[in-house]
Amino acid sequence: MTNLDNIAQTFQWAGQRYMAIMQPFAEKIFLGLVLIEVVITCVHFLADQAEPMRLLAEFIKKSLALGFLYAMIVNAPVWFSAILQSFTEIGGQAAGIPGLDPSGVFNNGLAMFQTIYRGFASLGWFHLTMASLIALVAGLIMFLSFALIAGQMVLAVSEAYVGLGGGIVLLGFSGSRWTIKFAENFIGWIVGVGVKLFFLYLLVGVGMTITAGWNSALSGWTVADPTLPLTIAGGALIFMLLSWEIPNVAARIAGSSVSLNLAHAFEAGMAGYGLGRILKSRVSSDGQPAATPLSQNLDAGEKAAANNQAPTTKLPALSPNGNGSAGSPSNSNRTAPAGRASSTAQARQNGSRPTQQYSSGRSVSI
Numbered sequence: 001m002t003n004l005d006n007i008a009q010t011f012q013w014a015g016q017r018y019m020a021i022m023q024p025f026a027e028k029i030f031l032g033l034v035l036i037e038v039v040i041t042c043v044h045f046l047a048d049q050a051e052p053m054r055l056l057a058e059f060i061k062k063s064l065a066l067g068f069l070y071a072m073i074v075n076a077p078v079w080f081s082a083i084l085q086s087f088t089e090i091g092g093q094a095a096g097i098p099g100l101d102p103s104g105v106f107n108n109g110l111a112m113f114q115t116i117y118r119g120f121a122s123l124g125w126f127h128l129t130m131a132s133l134i135a136l137v138a139g140l141i142m143f144l145s146f147a148l149i150a151g152q153m154v155l156a157v158s159e160a161y162v163g164l165g166g167g168i169v170l171l172g173f174s175g176s177r178w179t180i181k182f183a184e185n186f187i188g189w190i191v192g193v194g195v196k197l198f199f200l201y202l203l204v205g206v207g208m209t210i211t212a213g214w215n216s217a218l219s220g221w222t223v224a225d226p227t228l229p230l231t232i233a234g235g236a237l238i239f240m241l242l243s244w245e246i247p248n249v250a251a252r253i254a255g256s257s258v259s260l261n262l263a264h265a266f267e268a269g270m271a272g273y274g275l276g277r278i279l280k281s282r283v284s285s286d287g288q289p290a291a292t293p294l295s296q297n298l299d300a301g302e303k304a305a306a307n308n309q310a311p312t313t314k315l316p317a318l319s320p321n322g323n324g325s326a327g328s329p330s331n332s333n334r335t336a337p338a339g340r341a342s343s344t345a346q347a348r349q350n351g352s353r354p355t356q357q358y359s360s361g362r363s364v365s366i
Helices: 003-048 052-074 076-095 102-121 130-175 180-219 227-256 262-281 293-306 329-350
Strands: 355-357 363-365
Touching (some): 003 052, 003 102, 003 130, 052 076, 052 130, 076 130, 102 130, 102 227, 130 227
Antiparallel strands (some): 355 363
16 A cells, blocks of 8 residues: 555655745745845944944844855755755664655554454354454554554655745745744744654654564464453554654754744844943043043042052141140151050050051051
């Protein structure tokens, strides 16, 4: 039976035809959005009176990013087909199978059901037993499980080629920062389909080995024993659930993690430009930064260092006799070293803390 393989092949041809039709539309959409993006960028820079070099740098960055996206649209048939083909080749080599064969999987389920049905029909209508009816139901479960697995394979292959052919038009929306998310989601979807095919190869490779053992076991089965058909039916159901769930989960994880990061680059560029404008607005008209408490303190310290003057705290001078009259500057300057030495020596003898004598004659404990 090759009907399922023919269905997958038909979808592949249809996807290639859709891609040839949609590619010119994607290019037109892309160039239109690029023109809008360039106009809006120029208006923003002119309104903010930005420097020409900043505008030139922004155009260079955008030209590189948009050039890559345009090359992706032009070479989409080759690039994306190579992505899908690489996943299928790796999966086929790992599983040891040449390719996905939906008809082969379907025929395996049908063969097991036919084995059970022949045993059931050999009894005749007047010799039917409950065990034979249970075996027949188990055979139907086997057949439906393998049919659903084959359907998953046809669905994955059809999704890959039809989605690639018709969805290429979404790449045209990558020309603007506001619509680039459509292109990112499309690329993530294509990668997710490739991952789904990869895991399907792995699961089908294991399933074919298990199915060969089931066929061998059914060759010696008797109708009076429903245990073996029920066991195989349960295994077929589990195999079907794994074949549906694991590839779909892997495709969702891989597809959601793909991002071009161009939208984030646009946002970061605009945020950096706005920050630059805010910092520039704080610059005064003479080209010096606006005065702040920190800058004032730094300027005062630099001026004091240039004049060889340290900022001091003026304390009221005390006379030697403690009457509060100020001594002469010359006397205080001459007696300051001796006073500090004598006070330090006396403090050491008495075991108390040393004091420091200031030029004004007043001692302060340290």
